Amino acid sequence: MVRVKICGITDISSALTAAEAGADAVGFIFAPSPRRITPSQACRICRELPPFITRVGVFVDAPLEEVRAVAEYCGLDAIQLHGSESPDYCRSLGRRVIKAFRVGDEIDPAELSDYPADAILLDTFVAGQKGGTGQPFDWQLAAGLKLSRPLILAGGLTPENVGRAVSIVQPYGVDVSSGVEKEGQPGKKDPDKIRRFIAAVKGL
Numbered sequence: 001m002v003r004v005k006i007c008g009i010t011d012i013s014s015a016l017t018a019a020e021a022g023a024d025a026v027g028f029i030f031a032p033s034p035r036r037i038t039p040s041q042a043c044r045i046c047r048e049l050p051p052f053i054t055r056v057g058v059f060v061d062a063p064l065e066e067v068r069a070v071a072e073y074c075g076l077d078a079i080q081l082h083g084s085e086s087p088d089y090c091r092s093l094g095r096r097v098i099k100a101f102r103v104g105d106e107i108d109p110a111e112l113s114d115y116p117a118d119a120i121l122l123d124t125f126v127a128g129q130k131g132g133t134g135q136p137f138d139w140q141l142a143a144g145l146k147l148s149r150p151l152i153l154a155g156g157l158t159p160e161n162v163g164r165a166v167s168i169v170q171p172y173g174v175d176v177s178s179g180v181e182k183e184g185q186p187g188k189k190d191p192d193k194i195r196r197f198i199a200a201v202k203g204l
């Protein structure tokens with residue numbers, strides 16, 4: 001079954017809605033974003049979550065020591081990197097890593113395969129933005145992509161389009177941030193959209 005991560009969580013209620021609806025993971029943004037959260041807020045939410053939910057911290061070119069400290073403090077299970085972090089940076093983290101690559105007109109499978117991460121995430125390239133763009137890329141570019149690590153699809157996914165995206169790309173998992181928010185309110189999740197997104201992926 002395709003796994004679901006609900007990202008950009010900023011409050012306990014949305015985290016619990018995601019968990020109850022069947023999310024496999026939730027994400028916290030520790031980078032410039034309307035969804036940015038402080039480590040202490042994320043830590044409080046992590047403590048309220050039930051077991052078997054993966055807690056993921058999202059960072060963009062943050063100092064290694066900062067990432068390690070936040071991961072330790074919040075009890076994060078995985079780190080998602082959305083910047084230009086080098087393979088050495090990734091190896092030095094000593095944690096499970098999801099590395100995001102931003103897709104424009106093409107995908108270079110060699111670039112993805114060479115990176116020492118536990119999973120590869122494909123997001124949409126939008127100049128000047130590192131993630132959370134709400135823009136999909138051409139999913140046909142990722143159709144049939146064979147990688148040695150699990151592939152996570154992201155970028156502009158919504159409850160309405162995720163079923164088609166999954167059928168084309170057949171990823172290990174999907175990740176959504178802005179597509180399950182209240183209209184025009186970045187950072188505020190819509191419980192109904194969270195439930196419909198997860199149901200669309202898992203057929204629940």
Ligand SMILES: O=C(O)c1ccccc1N[C@@H]1O[C@H](COP(=O)(O)O)[C@@H](O)[C@H]1O
Nearest residue numbers: 007033131132133134154155156177178
């Ligand atoms: O969500 C953000 O604001 C964000 C900011 C900086 C880096 C990553 C971010 N989120 C990740 O971006 C993708 C796509 O998000 P969206 O569904 O298109 O809004 C996803 O992997 C989020 O985890």
